[in-house]
Amino acid sequence: MTVSYVVLDTDVASNAFKHRELPGPIVAAIVANRACITFVTLGELTKWAVRRQWGPAYRRRLDAWLTKVIVLPISDEINDVARVWGELAGHAQNRGRPARRTRCG
16 A cells, blocks of 8 residues: 655644644645645744743644654654754744844855
């Protein structure tokens, strides 16, 4: 049996986690495939949890949802970095420090 994958962007992942209505083709892709997110999305979801000051129960719900998706690339170290970045970025923005944008190239 072949397993197919679909990578969810941050908005789709957030809406799926929050059980918000998604367009039919997106739902079909998620149901028919193994859902994945990137480490960037993991960091952004972590940042949003900090920014919105989610309590422990909601954070546990996010952690439980994350066990159902594959985080790419598959690396505990990269996942740890993504979560720490999300925590730091969220706390910095909560203190009034805007996110810095960097350009490459």
